[in-house]
Amino acid sequence: MTKELITGAELIVRSLEHLNVSTVFGVPGGAILPAYDPLYDSPIRHILARHEQGAGHMAEGYAQATGELGVVIATSGPGATNLITPLANALMDSTPLLAITGQVASTAIGNDAFQEAYTVGLSMAATKHNYLITDASEIPQVLKEAKYIATSGRPGPVLVDVPKDILNQKTIWVEPKSLDLPGYKPTLEPNPKMIQQAATLIKSSKKPILYVGGGIIHSKSHKELYDLATTYNIPVVTTLMGRGAFPDGHELCLEMPGMHGNYTATTSIQNSDLLIAIGVRFDDRVTANPDFFAQNAKVIHADIDPAEIGKVREAQVPIVGDAKSVLIGLIEALKGSDLDTASWINDLKDMKQNFPLSYDQKDDGPLKVPYVLEQLQNLTEEEAVVVSGVGQHQMWISQHWNFTEPHTWLNSGGLGTMGYSLPAAIGAQTAFPDKLVLALDGDGCFQMTCQELITASTENIPIKVVVFNNGNHGMVRQWQKIFYNSKFSASELTHHTPDYVKLAESMGAVGLRMTKKDDVKKIFTEMLNTNDKPVLIDCVVDPDDMVFPMVPAGGSNDQIIMNKEDLKQL
Amino acid sequence: MSERILSVLVEDKPGVLARVSSTISRRGFNINSLSVGPTHIEGRSKMTIVTELDAVEQVKKQLNKLVNVIKIVELDPEMTIETEVLLLKVSINKDTQTSVIEKANLSSAKSVDVGQDYAIFEMTGSSKELNKFEKLMKPFGIIEMVRGGRIAIQSNL
Ligand SMILES: Cc1ncc(C[n+]2csc(CCOP(=O)(O)OP(=O)(O)O)c2C)c(N)n1
Ligand SMILES: [Mg+2]
Numbered sequence: 001m002t003k004e005l006i007t008g009a010e011l012i013v014r015s016l017e018h019l020n021v022s023t024v025f026g027v028p029g030g031a032i033l034p035a036y037d038p039l040y041d042s043p044i045r046h047i048l049a050r051h052e053q054g055a056g057h058m059a060e061g062y063a064q065a066t067g068e069l070g071v072v073i074a075t076s077g078p079g080a081t082n083l084i085t086p087l088a089n090a091l092m093d094s095t096p097l098l099a100i101t102g103q104v105a106s107t108a109i110g111n112d113a114f115q116e117a118y119t120v121g122l123s124m125a126a127t128k129h130n131y132l133i134t135d136a137s138e139i140p141q142v143l144k145e146a147k148y149i150a151t152s153g154r155p156g157p158v159l160v161d162v163p164k165d166i167l168n169q170k171t172i173w174v175e176p177k178s179l180d181l182p183g184y185k186p187t188l189e190p191n192p193k194m195i196q197q198a199a200t201l202i203k204s205s206k207k208p209i210l211y212v213g214g215g216i217i218h219s220k221s222h223k224e225l226y227d228l229a230t231t232y233n234i235p236v237v238t239t240l241m242g243r244g245a246f247p248d249g250h251e252l253c254l255e256m257p258g259m260h261g262n263y264t265a266t267t268s269i270q271n272s273d274l275l276i277a278i279g280v281r282f283d284d285r286v287t288a289n290p291d292f293f294a295q296n297a298k299v300i301h302a303d304i305d306p307a308e309i310g311k312v313r314e315a316q317v318p319i320v321g322d323a324k325s326v327l328i329g330l331i332e333a334l335k336g337s338d339l340d341t342a343s344w345i346n347d348l349k350d351m352k353q354n355f356p357l358s359y360d361q362k363d364d365g366p367l368k369v370p371y372v373l374e375q376l377q378n379l380t381e382e383e384a385v386v387v388s389g390v391g392q393h394q395m396w397i398s399q400h401w402n403f404t405e406p407h408t409w410l411n412s413g414g415l416g417t418m419g420y421s422l423p424a425a426i427g428a429q430t431a432f433p434d435k436l437v438l439a440l441d442g443d444g445c446f447q448m449t450c451q452e453l454i455t456a457s458t459e460n461i462p463i464k465v466v467v468f469n470n471g472n473h474g475m476v477r478q479w480q481k482i483f484y485n486s487k488f489s490a491s492e493l494t495h496h497t498p499d500y501v502k503l504a505e506s507m508g509a510v511g512l513r514m515t516k517k518d519d520v521k522k523i524f525t526e527m528l529n530t531n532d533k534p535v536l537i538d539c540v541v542d543p544d545d546m547v548f549p550m551v552p553a554g555g556s557n558d559q560i561i562m563n564k565e566d567l568k569q570l
Numbered sequence: 571m572s573e574r575i576l577s578v579l580v581e582d583k584p585g586v587l588a589r590v591s592s593t594i595s596r597r598g599f600n601i602n603s604l605s606v607g608p609t610h611i612e613g614r615s616k617m618t619i620v621t622e623l624d625a626v627e628q629v630k631k632q633l634n635k636l637v638n639v640i641k642i643v644e645l646d647p648e649m650t651i652e653t654e655v656l657l658l659k660v661s662i663n664k665d666t667q668t669s670v671i672e673k674a675n676l677s678s679a680k681s682v683d684v685g686q687d688y689a690i691f692e693m694t695g696s697s698k699e700l701n702k703f704e705k706l707m708k709p710f711g712i713i714e715m716v717r718g719g720r721i722a723i724q725s726n727l
Contacts, residue, residue: 120585121588124585124588124589124592125592125596128635128637129636129637132584132585149637181637182581182640183580183581183636183637183638183639183640183641184637305635306631306634307628307631307632307634307635310627311628311631
């Protein structure tokens with residue numbers, strides 16, 4: 001039997017099809033051009049971004065909204081270097097991503113050829129793993145491995161660099177073998193002894209807290225979390241990456257702790273006698289100074305990544321495993337036990353009442369972001385996918401939006417990447433054309449990747465963008481106000497502000513504006529009723545507002561700044 | 571300062587040394603010594619990494635995350651055979667020649683090249699022994715010294 005000869009480029013496209021990839025995001029260029037030829041004829045949808053960073057965030061948004069692999073394609077040199085930010089972002093937030101980059105011909109590598117960059121070296125510290133293909137016949141096997149590594153264990157980005165001559169090399173399709181990765185064997189099943197020890201601690205705890213994060217969402221174990229928390233009456237805090245893992249509004253839900261967390265969530269950890277930490281990494285935005293973090297608590301720490309356990313805080317019970325298996329194990333091990341947490345829950349309920357989140361929207365005053373958010377949520381009937389930028393608006397959204405489902409809150413938590421929101425929303429909307437996808441962005445962030453609005457209108461991706469226009473790098477301004485004597489060095493955006501409405505229109509989107517309380521309902525209704533085009537709202541908000549509560553970096557979570565008055569004591 | 575010795579079995583793939591050393595430096599850990607070479611198993615290399623006490627648990631965990639790292643064993647110093655190699659070029663003249671060679675012999679260094687005004691010695695041994703030999707040679711004028719990474723193996727009970 002003779003086998004058909006096909007090119008490396010065709011192998012890539014065929015492999016992606018075999019791996020059930022239906023959508024890729026990218027920008028073509030010289031070295032990757034051979035791959036774009038067969039891609040044109042493939043059922044795979046390619047979305048042409050206006051910048052590789054945008055393409056990368058789109059793939060991330062796709063992956064975070066679905067929990068499945070996102071794929072991005074770029075050319076060599078500048079195409080690949082433009083991808084470094086989304087790769088680093090995906091590594092921090094454990095997003096399963098596959099990046100395929102073109103490379104100069106293998107014969108030219110090392111000669112500083114046109115558009116040559118050492119992509120494997122540049123991306124080494126920004127990926128979970130990466131590959132340089134040296135023969136076309138490797139492609140199906142490597143792409144299968146790459147997908148497996150990206151999506152299994154603690155998910156993350158994997159990059160595959162393919163020289164142009166390899167893309168053109170003719171070879172035959174070889175069915176990939178079963179995977180043989182002797183150095184990569186994620187531990188999914190927790191050690192039963194550790195589960196027993198954890199259960200023993202939980203049973204004797206009077207003030208337990210489930211401290212949960214992105215790991216719950218990655219392992220799709222929100223149901224198990226719900227069962228554990230509600231069966232045994234254990235309050236839950238959800239970190240920035242874990243918002244939506246447990247429903248806001250539930251009486252056990254304390255929502256987000258940390259630097260801009262609400263008082264009760266942060267304080268519940270401080271007062272707890274047992275942290276049941278699952279799929280979290282004791283990030284400094286949660287712990288502040290770790291020496292003062294939850295000083296009276298024992299710690300059960302479960303994570304799929306053994307390197308996270310004990311990295312920041314010693315755990316009395318370390319558990320390596322998939323969050324889902326850990327939760328199932330704990331539910332089983334606790335069966336029949338009765339936790340005495342009633343008075344703890346009552347204390348926390350009182351605390352919530354005494355220290356609520358607040359904002360002050362005057363009838364004729366400038367718009368406040370929290371008010372606008374509450375109005376928007378009231379008007380949306382369905383569960384929206386909310387995609388944020390980085391800054392004050394991000395913290396307000398996490399604080400004030402009610403998240404009740406996993407995968408409905410996408411943000412750049414670990415790296416804090418401005419420019420993430422708009423492209424990530426495009427990625428999410430691509431995965432779910434019929435869902436309401438909201439890019440709720442800052443004006444500073446928006447200006448970092450706003451050209452992707454063209455991508456949205458060109459590709460008929462009807463995202464809804466709200467630009468919170470405070471004319472400032474608001475979060476930077478807030479720090480300057482507190483720590484730098486109100487010296488607003490390089491944080492003002494007002495000297496030349498784009499007309500966001502015209503900008504939207506020029507990019508094929510609908511542009512709207514709201515500036516006062518009376519506008520809010522009308523403009524949002526108009527936005528929500530527009531589904532044939534992307535919509536952008538220039539939402540002009542108070543330029544001088546601040547996010548509270550706040551615990552300054554390196555401070556103690558026992559000293560929460562609740563409002564402007566508290567600042568005077570600093 | 572207490573040292574810990576890691577014996578790291580890796581896949582012999584391109585870039586594996588870069589991955590290991592980049593992981594270590596990225597996390598801000600110090601390496602006192604790193605050496606790499608083939609093993610008796612095809613496709614497998616062994617690295618010997620000497621690092622400091624505080625860091626070792628994180629080093630192990632972070633390295634274990636690398637896809638090409640197969641196994642990490644921390645060697646028990648009580649039961650470890652460790653050796654290091656040294657090449658040392660020292661000045662000699664008529665007056666010092668005998669004394670240099672005598673001292674080298676007593677240190678069980680092997681002379682591998684002797685010229686008019688220099689001698690080259692090769693020596694294997696523990697880091698301590700090599701340090702001692704270096705000290706001995708110093709007064710005669712060391713022209714050049716090269717030391718290989720430390721390698722180690724666990725002995726049986
Ligand atoms: C790429 C990048 N550059 C710089 C920063 C630092 N930074 C953090 S928040 C922020 C301001 C964000 O401004 P904006 O998008 O207007 O949001 P706001 O805080 O005003 O809501 C800056 C500059 C960052 N996080 N990311
Ligand atoms: Mg702003």
